[in-house]
Amino acid sequence: MKEINVLVTGAAGQISYSLLPRLISGETFGPNTKVNLKLVEIPPVLDKLQGTVLELEDCGFSNCGSIMSTSDINEAAEDCDWALLVGSIPRGITINGKKIEERGDLLHVNGGIFTDQGNAIGTKGKEDAKILVVGNPANTNALIGKSNSNNNSQLWMAMTALDANRAKAQVSIKTNRSIEDIKGMTIWGNHSPTMYPDLDNASINGKSVSEIINDSNWIENDFLVRVQQRGKEIIDARGASSAASAANAAIDTVKNVESDTEEGTWFSAAVASDGSYGVPEGLIFGYPLRTENGKVEIVQDLELNDYAKGKIEITTNELLEEKEEVKDLIA
Ligand code: NAD
Ligand code: LMR
Numbered sequence: 001m002k003e004i005n006v007l008v009t010g011a012a013g014q015i016s017y018s019l020l021p022r023l024i025s026g027e028t029f030g031p032n033t034k035v036n037l038k039l040v041e042i043p044p045v046l047d048k049l050q051g052t053v054l055e056l057e058d059c060g061f062s063n064c065g066s067i068m069s070t071s072d073i074n075e076a077a078e079d080c081d082w083a084l085l086v087g088s089i090p091r092g093i094t095i096n097g098k099k100i101e102e103r104g105d106l107l108h109v110n111g112g113i114f115t116d117q118g119n120a121i122g123t124k125g126k127e128d129a130k131i132l133v134v135g136n137p138a139n140t141n142a143l144i145g146k147s148n149s150n151n152n153s154q155l156w157m158a159m160t161a162l163d164a165n166r167a168k169a170q171v172s173i174k175t176n177r178s179i180e181d182i183k184g185m186t187i188w189g190n191h192s193p194t195m196y197p198d199l200d201n202a203s204i205n206g207k208s209v210s211e212i213i214n215d216s217n218w219i220e221n222d223f224l225v226r227v228q229q230r231g232k233e234i235i236d237a238r239g240a241s242s243a244a245s246a247a248n249a250a251i252d253t254v255k256n257v258e259s260d261t262e263e264g265t266w267f268s269a270a271v272a273s274d275g276s277y278g279v280p281e282g283l284i285f286g287y288p289l290r291t292e293n294g295k296v297e298i299v300q301d302l303e304l305n306d307y308a309k310g311k312i313e314i315t316t317n318e319l320l321e322e323k324e325e326v327k328d329l330i331a
Pocket of ligand 2: 090091103136162230231232234235241242
């Protein structure tokens, strides 16, 4: 059996509780891969993490390899093939008497976590390691991590798969088509209320979803806002941020990177811009992606009308502002 090393931070948190069993069940990396888990938590939470480790053992999955728990990111990063960076504070909490309302407000709380983590993964991780940042604000945290990794052979991503899944769910409800029929859902830009879920370039049986729906009022005023604000809708309803669906989206992203993408479609994640679609180089930007021969590439030449270009400009500007705010953390 092949063996891989998977680093997960925030391993005692709510997302990880849904994520970890699925990493070792054989579902994510396939039945012929043994998965060694390298679990990272802050020291006060290591005891609680031990409870999760006991449960993982009790699942009895035959794809489960060794399980390490540590608060030392350097120890955990050694030879990692994948790093799922979940560890960070969710919004909704109150810090110094001020409630954190938006994901971007977490920059100064969470951004610093990603300097040491980036450095450790860049120096100790495998040369072809893949890194998925889930902790918010995910795009700019990934920017901080990637710049501190000082390693351009590794692939840094921020998660927008949850937004793409939310967009597909809304389209499925609206059109009464199954999720599998909806192809090529792109989330452009930031995992924030400025994200742009693109229905012009998404398709069902080869036809544009926006043409099928044929209701720009619904698309612009209901669908867009619903998807952009879904994280808040969930926090308001359950008193905690999304967890099972976030873990599911992380698993989807890993699977999408691990196997080549089927013809005629793509998946969503944010990666470092190479200037595609006029986005400044280096920003971690939500793009349409395909995996070809094991390599992740940005899908080129999608048509964007003026409305879409305007939305992409707004989310680009927000990412530039976030980058400016954390310039001291960027190596
Ligand atoms: P949680 O509070 O339940 O768990 C977070 C865990 O991270 C905690 O156990 C905490 O001890 C740990 N942690 C904090 N600092 C750490 C560090 N330096 N190293 C290792 N671990 C550390 O939160 P959660 O619900 O699991 O959410 C985690 C993050 O994911 C939040 O920032 C949340 O906003 C974000 N999130 C992102 C998406 C997305 O689509 N990108 C979706 C849902 C949640
Ligand atoms: C989400 O989209 O559910 C997460 O980013 C959590 C949040 O703060 O909205």
